[in-house]
Amino acid sequence: MKRKILLILILSMFFLSGCWDMVEINQRLFVSSIGIDLNKESGMNKYIVTYVYPNISAIGKNASEKTKKFVVSTPCSSVFQAGKEFSTKVEFPFYYKHLKVLVIGEDLAKEDKLLRQAIDGLNRDTKINKKVQVLVAEGKAKDILMEKPTTERVTDGTIYNILKDNKSASRFTPQTLTEVIKDSDFCCVTLAPRIMKKDKEFQISGGAILKNYKFIGWIGEKENRALALMRNKVKIELIDIPYKDTIISYTVTNADSNKEVLIDDEINVDLNVQLEGYLQEYIIEEGNSVYNQKVLKDMEKAIEKGVKKEIEDTIDLLQNKYNADLIGVGEHLSKFNSKEWHKIKKDWVNIFPDVKFNVTVDAKIRRTGLTK
């Protein structure tokens, strides 16, 4: 009896161990970027989906292969359907757990229904990390993902790394999948960074405005910076401002913005932006010292004026051209004055262009660098 039990126990080792259907790591294809484009042909296959996955054999010190990444593309009816379509071409199954970048083609972004479907699919999936970076491509997402950047170090991390290291400038504001959905919930608009092809490389700059998941226009780097200042998303930024007959460079080390919304007959927004930083560059001339309270105050005024104009221009653009509340006034109202917000929520599209903005900028030059 005891022997029989022992035999059963030993045999069970073979059948109960959990490794019988294991998949080795080099037999998995980790999709790192997905690009979605619009397929203009009629039929079920409304998307052209592009997957990028790293070549595992090309990673590490003893890399056996040179190709760093593979790009595959197919027309299909949904993002995940593409994975099944590819299974006829590639040898291993796809894994989505390490998906980092989602590039949306310009044409697709103009079709709000299709974009909503794609976003819902990604948001619903249990495997995908919801911190996926969302970008909108000028042109086709496929072309951008096909591109091989010259300064490539990490296999296929380039777009992700550019987005991640966005500490040095606010030429674009990274946007994750959840943030896109969250922003769209609050006041229907969101901003996703723009990625575009330049010569043989790609470049991330500015942003695309998505209103109700529909692309309505681009904004440039300057507008993006102004927006980032208004939405408290600036970490470090360099601002060039004309001063007298030269240009001074001012490094912002700390930016803080406050909104206050007053509702009378019309809606007044007091927007207060506070900047703190140091002087980066002036001009080397005799007798031209900045180590002087008066000069610094003068410079601060110039900076304030310049930044204020930038912000006001951006607000004007948003109110009159795009009618998109990217500044977050609606969000602010919904949080801090929800009673009024419930009254005007439905009509917000018509109200927003008439909102009065009162921008004040308060710039401080704390240091002047090493020289006087």
Added chain:
Amino acid sequence: MKRNKISNIQIKALIITSIVGVGVLSLPSDVALILDNDGWIAIVLSGLITIPFIVMIDRIFKMYPNKNFFQIGREVLSPILFDLFLIIISVYVILLLAYTTRTFAEVIKAYLLETTPTEIIIITMLFAVSYIARGKLEDIARMALIIYPIIIGFIIFLLVINLPNMDYTHIYPIFDIKFKAMPKATIAALFSYIGYEFIILALPYVEDNKQTLSYSLRGMFFIIGIYLIIFFITLSQYGIDQLKREIWPSIAVIKEVDLPGYFLENLDGIIMAAWVMVVFGTLGPFLYSSGLILSNLLKTKTHSFFIPYLLPIIYIIGLLPENMVQADEILGNMVNYFAIVSIMAIPAIIFIVGYIKKRRQKV
């Protein structure tokens, strides 16, 4: 080995482990769906509602010292009525077990074991639970004391990794209360608090029963705290509209974590591993109590005899709903209604009748 006594700390651990289970996963979105940003009020309210019942249960045992729940029930009510009550309670416990295992299997399937059949997940879990449920009360109390730090660790971990990128302004507007929806939300939140009735079986075995009430109440407040923390974490990570969209926000929120560097990603595996223990801590006491109630009903000597026979029943009921939505709508609601009867009405009736009888005896 005839000790079978438990301490007050174990009572606190028992309350916490048997209450925190599958309810916590969907609680934030359940209350947010009804009350928006003020869901936390419903969480606090329904937590406070349970407190009088805990006090009542404690009083019952003070009035009739050295007797267990079944002896008291038979003495206070007529034996036939009490047997009827026991049947209701045992149906409730079995339904609850079925619902919990089903939800557990669905969550595990969604996050960890995609291709494993639901049946296998349920069977393995039930077998593991039946081992602890066949033991004595003391064993279960010890298990609770082991799982209790895991729950604390779970919450602290969730809090710490979410703190860096939370947007606190999402919790506003904070006092925009919809009074009309409050009762509905409170009842919805109540599901997350069922499980405290386990003390009805555990209290007679406590060594020092003077302090028991305060320990149980402390456990209850601890749970209200846990639920509030989880509600505010999920709300500030998701914003109200996205929170309403999530089915299990408390686990899904882990996918929102974005710590600097590549090294910490896809933490759902870690959280799920901890959560399996938490569910084990919920199922164990319930399966034990269902066995105990049946053994009292049918007057057998041991409760462990019934547990193997209960497993197929739980398994079948758990697999009856066609999908997750049906499980929530039908099974979940049935559990809710049975819970109100068996964990609120029945202890209250026993307490009131017992109280009146005692007063008459004095007069």
